[in-house]
Amino acid sequence: MTTRDRITSRAPQGSVPVFDGDPLFLYLVRHADDNLILAQRLSQWVSWAPELEEDIALANLALDFLGVARALYTYAGEVEGRGRTEDDLAMLRTEREFTNVLLVEQPNGDFAHTMARQLFFDAYQLGLWEALSSSADATLGGIAAKALKEARYHFRHSSTWVIRLGDGTEESHRRMQAGIDALWRFVGELFVGDDVEAAMVEAGVGVDPSTLQEAWEERVSDVVSQATLSVPDDPFQRMGGRVGFHSEHLGHLLAEMQWMQRAYPGMEW
Amino acid sequence: MTTTSERTSPAERFQAIIDADEKIEPSDWMPEGYRKTLIRQIAQHAHSEVIGMQPEGNWITRAPTLERKAILIAKVQDEAGHGLYLYSAAETLGVTRDELVELLHTGAQKYSSIFNYPTLTWADIGAIGWLVDGAAITNQVMLTRTSYGPYARAMVRICKEESFHQRQGYEIMLRLCNGTPEQKAMAQDAVNRWWWPALMMFGPHDSESTHTNQSMEWKIKRISNDDLRQQFVDMTVPQAEYLGLTLPDPELRWNPERGHYDFGEIDWDEFWQVVKGHGPMNRDRLEHKIKAWEDGEWVRDAAAAYAEKQQARRAASRTGG
Numbered sequence: 001m002t003t004r005d006r007i008t009s010r011a012p013q014g015s016v017p018v019f020d021g022d023p024l025f026l027y028l029v030r031h032a033d034d035n036l037i038l039a040q041r042l043s044q045w046v047s048w049a050p051e052l053e054e055d056i057a058l059a060n061l062a063l064d065f066l067g068v069a070r071a072l073y074t075y076a077g078e079v080e081g082r083g084r085t086e087d088d089l090a091m092l093r094t095e096r097e098f099t100n101v102l103l104v105e106q107p108n109g110d111f112a113h114t115m116a117r118q119l120f121f122d123a124y125q126l127g128l129w130e131a132l133s134s135s136a137d138a139t140l141g142g143i144a145a146k147a148l149k150e151a152r153y154h155f156r157h158s159s160t161w162v163i164r165l166g167d168g169t170e171e172s173h174r175r176m177q178a179g180i181d182a183l184w185r186f187v188g189e190l191f192v193g194d195d196v197e198a199a200m201v202e203a204g205v206g207v208d209p210s211t212l213q214e215a216w217e218e219r220v221s222d223v224v225s226q227a228t229l230s231v232p233d234d235p236f237q238r239m240g241g242r243v244g245f246h247s248e249h250l251g252h253l254l255a256e257m258q259w260m261q262r263a264y265p266g267m268e269w
Numbered sequence: 270m271t272t273t274s275e276r277t278s279p280a281e282r283f284q285a286i287i288d289a290d291e292k293i294e295p296s297d298w299m300p301e302g303y304r305k306t307l308i309r310q311i312a313q314h315a316h317s318e319v320i321g322m323q324p325e326g327n328w329i330t331r332a333p334t335l336e337r338k339a340i341l342i343a344k345v346q347d348e349a350g351h352g353l354y355l356y357s358a359a360e361t362l363g364v365t366r367d368e369l370v371e372l373l374h375t376g377a378q379k380y381s382s383i384f385n386y387p388t389l390t391w392a393d394i395g396a397i398g399w400l401v402d403g404a405a406i407t408n409q410v411m412l413t414r415t416s417y418g419p420y421a422r423a424m425v426r427i428c429k430e431e432s433f434h435q436r437q438g439y440e441i442m443l444r445l446c447n448g449t450p451e452q453k454a455m456a457q458d459a460v461n462r463w464w465w466p467a468l469m470m471f472g473p474h475d476s477e478s479t480h481t482n483q484s485m486e487w488k489i490k491r492i493s494n495d496d497l498r499q500q501f502v503d504m505t506v507p508q509a510e511y512l513g514l515t516l517p518d519p520e521l522r523w524n525p526e527r528g529h530y531d532f533g534e535i536d537w538d539e540f541w542q543v544v545k546g547h548g549p550m551n552r553d554r555l556e557h558k559i560k561a562w563e564d565g566e567w568v569r570d571a572a573a574a575y576a577e578k579q580q581a582r583r584a585a586s587r588t589g590g
Contacts, residue, residue: 036335040330043329043330043338043342044329044330046322046326046329046342046345046346047322047323047326047345047557047561048561048564049561049565050561050564050565050566050568050569051565051568051569052319052349052352052353052356053353054565054568055322055346055349056346056349056350056353059342059343059345059346059349060346062342063339063342063343063346066335066338066339066342067339069335070335070336070339073335086335087334087335090335091333091334110564111565111568163575164571164572164575165568165571165575167575167578168570168571168572168574168575169567169570169571169574171567171570171571172567172568172570172571172574175567256330256331257330257331259331260331260332260333260391261333261334264333264449264451264452267333267448267449267451267452268444268447268448269333269334269337269391269441269444269445
């Protein structure tokens with residue numbers, strides 16, 4: 001693991017990631033975390049959507065991401081071999097042990113913010129799952145192939161909304177642009193690899209995220225221009241999710257999500 | 270004796286369909302009272318599904334396991350789907366969904382009072398599935414035979430999903446009752462709070478019910494409130510016994526002469542208080558619903574504006590503009 005210090009460099013000087021282990025386990029868990037945290041965010045929309053059809057759609061998205069998270073956690077638990085279940089991994093790790101990208105933990109904001117977050121992440125997952133469909137790890141490949149089908153629907157849903165809102169009314173245009181501006185600083189992290197990814201690429205299991213960037217930019221800029229919007233030219237990109245250096249939002253999200261397992265430890269539900 | 274359709278009046282043809290136990294369809298003539306009753310009832314049913322998303326949605330983000338979370342999201346999603354389905358059935362009677370939503374927001378139309386109680390613990394999600402969905406199914410199975418075709422057909426599909434929900438709710442209760450003493454106490458507390466409101470879901474006694482007689486004659490309603498309530502009690506008591514939970518009614522006991530369970534009197538003061546808007550959560554539920562609707566207005570406006578622009582663009586490209 002020669003690139004270990006590249007990881008820590010994204011967190012403050014002196015901080016050390018609190019996780020360690022089999023790269024495959026870490027690889028599966030980080031993607032599971034992405035999907036779980038986004039599912040949790042989307043599920044917060046239920047009963048708050050702009051119309052009933054969208055309540056159904058957002059719940060559907062939440063279910064899809066949750067389903068992928070569960071499959072990945074379960075497999076990660078098997079790989080780790082210590083008997084941890086999907087719930088142990090989801091409910092009993094701390095803020096510093098979660099390795100999701102910062103984008104997915106950002107609050108829902110208004111519907112435009114949520115759709116901007118979704119566009120960025122859906123466009124990323126299209127490339128990710130496509131690449132991982134041919135993973136040398138058959139289990140991961142199977143999960144990816146199924147997720148790819150869902151990702152195509154997700155991307156259609158978010159891109160359609162971004163275009164509608166961008167090219168809708170003056171107010172929706174303003175809100176959609178604000179959503180894109182607010183979340184742009186979290187997209188760079190999607191494409192920066194570390195030693196975990198390097199090990200997975202070498203094993204033919206994973207994908208180098210930097211190879212996903214070009215197609216992502218094409219997809220997103222196509223949607224953004226159809227929506228009569230633009231992306232900010234601020235080069236600043238915030239990093240740290242993959243080493244557990246999160247925004248302040250994640251702790252609150254976990255406090256809510258993990259409440260039952262923390263308050264009533266070791267029970268069956 | 271044969272009568273040609275030219276010689277019978279629309280009212281006679283309507284009655285003949287009802288008498289023959291066939292379905293009234295949207296294009297058939299129907300008495301204005303029949304139409305109004307159905308709009309009121311189907312809309313109230315649709316509103317109940319939509320408002321019902323709130324108390325259960327309250328536990329989605331805190332569900333104890335990922336599997337429970339997935340099941341609960343899917344359940345609440347089903348409720349939104351039922352709402353859509355029922356609004357569509359109401360629209361066949363000549364009203365729009367937007368009009369009905371407006372009537373809900375102004376308080377002119379109601380939703381089931383059961384949703385004016387709060388979900389305080391995880392066990393409430395089990396109790397709602399078991400008792401509230403159980404009571405709803407008792408009513409809805411009857412409605413699969415209601416005389417208005419679109420409503421009856423909506424009910425067939427909804428009943429299938431509801432019975433699935435009820436089994437899931439019962440399964441949550443079973444897990445709690447087989448768990449630690451703390452979990453069992455949580456289950457008992459939930460049943461204590463939900464049992465009587467579930468019985469209230471069937472409405473006032475037949476002798477007090479203003480709509481029952483006419484609705485029974487039109488075969489919109491096919492079993493009376495009190496009979497449905499008895500069916501529900503008879504079905505549920507053995508289930509509670511299996512769980513080892515006590516239903517909070519000291520007068521509840523098997524009556525071998527009647528072949529039914531006897532049970533105590535509902536607190537009708539509480540019932541009417543909640544109906545009239547003074548239940549624990551009436552105000553919260555409606556404010557939540559209205560806020561979601563108002564917060565979403567700019568999104569709906571944008572979708573409409575975009576659709577208009579697209580239409581104009583297509584028209585322009587057709588004329589070579």
